[in-house]
Amino acid sequence: MAHKRLQAYLTYYQEELEKAYTSCFNKLEIPGNLKQSMLYSLDAGGKRLRPILLFASYEAYGQDVQKAMSSAIALEMIHTYSLIHDDLPAMDDDDYRRGMLTNHKKFDEATAILAGDALLTYSFELILNDPLLTADEKVTLTRELTACSGPKGMVGGQILDMEAEKQSVSLEAMEEIHALKTGELIRFAIFAGAYLANATEEQVRYLEKYAYYLGLIFQVQDDILDVSGEEEKLGKRVGSDELNEKSTYPKLLGLEGAIAQKEKYVQQAYENLKLAGAEDSLLKALTDYFSERDH
Amino acid sequence: MAHKRLQAYLTYYQEELEKAYTSCFNKLEIPGNLKQSMLYSLDAGGKRLRPILLFASYEAYGQDVQKAMSSAIALEMIHTYSLIHDDLPAMDDDDYRRGMLTNHKKFDEATAILAGDALLTYSFELILNDPLLTADEKVTLTRELTACSGPKGMVGGQILDMEAEKQSVSLEAMEEIHALKTGELIRFAIFAGAYLANATEEQVRYLEKYAYYLGLIFQVQDDILDVSGEEEKLGKRVGSDELNEKSTYPKLLGLEGAIAQKEKYVQQAYENLKLAGAEDSLLKALTDYFSERDH
Numbered sequence: 001m002a003h004k005r006l007q008a009y010l011t012y013y014q015e016e017l018e019k020a021y022t023s024c025f026n027k028l029e030i031p032g033n034l035k036q037s038m039l040y041s042l043d044a045g046g047k048r049l050r051p052i053l054l055f056a057s058y059e060a061y062g063q064d065v066q067k068a069m070s071s072a073i074a075l076e077m078i079h080t081y082s083l084i085h086d087d088l089p090a091m092d093d094d095d096y097r098r099g100m101l102t103n104h105k106k107f108d109e110a111t112a113i114l115a116g117d118a119l120l121t122y123s124f125e126l127i128l129n130d131p132l133l134t135a136d137e138k139v140t141l142t143r144e145l146t147a148c149s150g151p152k153g154m155v156g157g158q159i160l161d162m163e164a165e166k167q168s169v170s171l172e173a174m175e176e177i178h179a180l181k182t183g184e185l186i187r188f189a190i191f192a193g194a195y196l197a198n199a200t201e202e203q204v205r206y207l208e209k210y211a212y213y214l215g216l217i218f219q220v221q222d223d224i225l226d227v228s229g230e231e232e233k234l235g236k237r238v239g240s241d242e243l244n245e246k247s248t249y250p251k252l253l254g255l256e257g258a259i260a261q262k263e264k265y266v267q268q269a270y271e272n273l274k275l276a277g278a279e280d281s282l283l284k285a286l287t288d289y290f291s292e293r294d295h
Numbered sequence: 296m297a298h299k300r301l302q303a304y305l306t307y308y309q310e311e312l313e314k315a316y317t318s319c320f321n322k323l324e325i326p327g328n329l330k331q332s333m334l335y336s337l338d339a340g341g342k343r344l345r346p347i348l349l350f351a352s353y354e355a356y357g358q359d360v361q362k363a364m365s366s367a368i369a370l371e372m373i374h375t376y377s378l379i380h381d382d383l384p385a386m387d388d389d390d391y392r393r394g395m396l397t398n399h400k401k402f403d404e405a406t407a408i409l410a411g412d413a414l415l416t417y418s419f420e421l422i423l424n425d426p427l428l429t430a431d432e433k434v435t436l437t438r439e440l441t442a443c444s445g446p447k448g449m450v451g452g453q454i455l456d457m458e459a460e461k462q463s464v465s466l467e468a469m470e471e472i473h474a475l476k477t478g479e480l481i482r483f484a485i486f487a488g489a490y491l492a493n494a495t496e497e498q499v500r501y502l503e504k505y506a507y508y509l510g511l512i513f514q515v516q517d518d519i520l521d522v523s524g525e526e527e528k529l530g531k532r533v534g535s536d537e538l539n540e541k542s543t544y545p546k547l548l549g550l551e552g553a554i555a556q557k558e559k560y561v562q563q564a565y566e567n568l569k570l571a572g573a574e575d576s577l578l579k580a581l582t583d584y585f586s587e588r589d590h
Contacts, residue, residue, distance in 0.1 A: 030446040034454040038446070085412065088385075090404030109385030110457060113408070114450050117380065117415065121445030124419055128438040135430040142437060143423040150416030151325040151333070155409050159329040162405060 006285045013055050014048045016065075021073045024126065030118075037107045037115035038122075041080050044100050050075045050189045053214075053286060057193025057207065060281035070130035071141055071192045074123035078149045079185055081119035084112050086158070120149075141192055148184040157181030169247045175216060183215030190214070190283075199276075206276035210283070213269040217290050220262045223248040227255060229294060266291050301580045308350050309343045311360075316368045319421065325413075332402045332410035333417075336375050339395050345370045345484045348509075348581060352488025352502065355576035365425035366436055366487045369418035373444045374480060376414035379407050381453070415444075436487055443479040452476030464542045470511060478510030485509070485578075494571075501571035505578070508564040512585050515557045518543040522550060524589060561586050 025039055051072035058068045065072075087094040087102040088109060095105050104112035124142050127133070133141070147153055157180025164177060190211035194204050226239065227250045249258035269287050273279050320334055346367035353363040360367075382389040382397040383404060390400050399407035419437050422428070428436070442448055452475025459472060485506035489499050521534065522545045544553035564582050568574050 028446070030451050031454045031458070033458065034446055034451060081412075085408055088408065090383075090399075090408060104385075111454070113380055113383065113385060114453055117376075117411075118446035118450045120412065120415060121441050121450065124437060125441035125445060128434055128441065135434045138434050139423055139430045143420060146416050146420035146423065150420060151323070151329055151413040155413045155416065156325050156329060158409055159326045159406070163326070163328065 006282070006289060009056075009282060010047065010052060013052050013065075016069075017048050017051045017072055017076065018043075020069050021076070024073065028122075033107075033111065034115060034118060037103060037111050038119055040106055041084050041103045041115065042077065042119075044098060045076060045080060046098055048076060049218075049290075050079055050185055053186060053189040053283070054193045056282040056286055057190045057278075058197045059193075060197070060276075060278040060283055061194055061199045061203070062197025067132050068193055068196050070126045070133070071145075071196065072189075074126050074145060075185060075189055075192070077119045077123040077126075078145070078154075081116040081123075082149075082154060082158075084116040084119070088112060137196065140195065144191055145188055148188040153180055153184035154182075157184070164247060166245050167247075168252075171252055174247050174249075174252065178216060178219040179212060182219055183212060186215040186218065187211040194276075203276045203278070206272045207278065210269050210272035210276060210278075213265045213272065214287060214290060217262060217265045217269060217287065220249045220258055220265065221291060221293060223250055224255065224258055224262070225294065226250075262291060301577070301584060304351075304577060305342065305347060308347050311364075312343050312346050312367055312371065313338075315364050316371070319368065323417075328402070328406065329410060329413060332398060332406050333414055335401055336379050336398045336410065337372065337414075339393060340371065340375060341393055343371060344513075344585075345374055345480055348481060348484040348578070349488045351577040351581055352485045352573075353492045354488075355492070355571075355573040355578055356489055356494040356498070357492025362427050363488055363491050365421045365428070366440075366491065367484075369421050369440060370480060370484055370487070372414045372418040372421075373440070373449075376411040376418075377444075377449060377453075379411040379414070383407060432491065435490065439486055440483055443483040448475055448479035449477075452479070459542060461540050462542075463547075466547055469542050469544075469547065473511060473514040474507060477514055478507060481510040481513065482506040489571075498571045498573070501567045502573065505564050505567035505571060505573075508560045508567065509582060509585060512557055512560045512564060512582065515544045515553055515560065516586060516588060518545055519550065519553055519557070520589065521545075557586060 021042060025035060028035065054068055054072045054075060055065045058065050083097065084103045086092050087097060088104055094102050096102060100106075102112075103115060107115070124145065127141050127145070128138050130138070149155065157177055160177045161181050164173065169177075187208055190207050191204060194207050199207070226248065249261060252258075253261055266287065270279070270284070273281075273283055273287070278284075316337060320330060323330065349363055349367045349370060350360045353360050378392065379398045381387050382392060383399055389397050391397060395401075397407075398410060402410070419440065422436050422440070423433050425433070444450065452472055455472045456476050459468065464472075482503055485502050486499060489502050494502070521543065544556060547553075548556055561582065565574070565579070568576075568578055568582070573579075
């Protein structure tokens with residue numbers, strides 16, 4: 001697919017998502033300071049990759065993504081809450097993200113903790129209140145979302161990641177951490193889109209494998225950019241992983257080895273995409289986009 | 296009701312709840328450190344008042360509380376997560392709770408933040424996976440629970456409470472803060488029990504009013520105990536509200552005035568309990584218990 005068409009797609013869905021969540025927040029009657037803090041970090045969001053994957057997965061099998069909108073917003077809210085908590089002094093202690101002050105720097109730590117809690121809780125509420133979804137769909141989506149984001153998923157991965165810091169871990173252990181910490185939300189994106197568009201169970205199974213490799217592609221490229229990227233494009237310092245003594249693909253495999261590993265993941269992703277009958281969908285172009293991104 | 300029968304009831308349901316959540320955690324495959332941290336604070340729990348209110352509300356209209364168990368555990372987990380985050384250095388900065396080290400003191404701040412996040416997320420998952428509930432029941436329960444605990448409920452109340460600190464607020468403003476910060480989870484307890492036991496919509500409406508007053512009774516008694524309680528029974532320092540310059544009932548109304556205000560709330564609670572057809576239930580005895588507790 002031409003780069004231009006993908007870029008137009010990304011821009012279109014970024015704007016659709018932002019319009020949709022802004023409309024939700026306009027109707028939400030909550031304390032002003034809390035709303036500002038939640039919206040500050042949502043608005044500071046980057047490329048909206050998770051929602052866009054969800055839309056693309058939906059469009060591989062169905063039409064009219066409105067049915068997937070509440071899940072996409074919920075997913076972006078959960079991603080945002082995890083960044084707010086990750087940036088806290090007790091965690092990564094970051095003052096800036098994407099060139100803007102982190103939530104606890106813009107507001108204060110207590111507000112940032114509560115804004116994260118509120119985004120997490122409200123994300124489920126959004127899906128549960130969506131008039132376009134049946135009760136069964138609501139249950140399936142929220143159940144998957146809790147599993148992907150909670151102790152068995154993202155939060156579990158964050159704990160493992162903390163434990164793995166300052167020690168070298170094997171490639172397998174590192175893959176497990178990434179699969180939980182970043183992969184599970186990507187899996188939800190791919191699952192939710194296909195599920196809502198009535199993909200078959202077999203298609204969903206292959207797509208979930210695809211999502212697993214896509215998550216790893218995302219992570220290995222992140223590690224590669226941390227070694228060889230341009231600070232201006234990244235909006236953060238190059239070499240911060242080295243500084244934090246984190247286990248990364250380049251450290252375990254060398255830069256060339258990391259790039260070769262990424263290629264293996266890309267082939268696996270393609271393969272499963274084909275088996276899911278979605279090789280002609282936007283997911284193919286997004287796979288390349290993930291693999292080749294420079295920020 | 297005789298004090299002894301209430302005490303036996305409390306003990307029985309405390310144990311049932313603890314058995315049930317321990318069984319859930321035994322089956323839960325998550326990183327060991329995360330599980331320990333989640334369980335540490337759950338196990339440090341006190342009287343399990345919220346789950347017990349849920350069971351009592353259920354028993355006012357139905358039998359076999361097993362159907363209400365997942366909601367009761369979820370509610371206790373959300374209460375526990377809120378305490379873990381409240382105790383953090385950036386919030387209340389408490390080293391001890393109920394005579395035990397707080398979560399971030401026993402583990403570390405990062406683990407405590409993540410344990411809170413995990414308890415919150417897992418609470419919804421428990422309800423969504425409960426085989427005793429229909430899809431409609433799951434949707435109703437989780438939707439109410441997100442509303443009660445999120446930005447429109449408890450978390451909103453915590454933000455208002457922080458904003459009200461170090462300034463004197465009116466009785467009305469203080470009531471609004473309490474209604475959100477502590478009242479909404481109590482409302483969920485009462486709602487969920489009656490709803491699951493198939494109480495009529497009218498009964499539920501009156502019960503929710505009852506829950507509103509019960510929450511205020513809980514809070515005014517908390518404030519009264521902070522002035523006149525015994526440290527040993529409370530497990531915390533008497534006079535800490537004064538120290539923290541918090542607006543309290545005794546400060547706004549004097550100790551006598553606070554006791555009179557509590558009596559008004561008790562009468563309102565009785566009245567709505569009667570209108571809900573539940574004046575002969577355990578909720579009556581629990582109202583008195585809330586009103587007269589010494590710790």
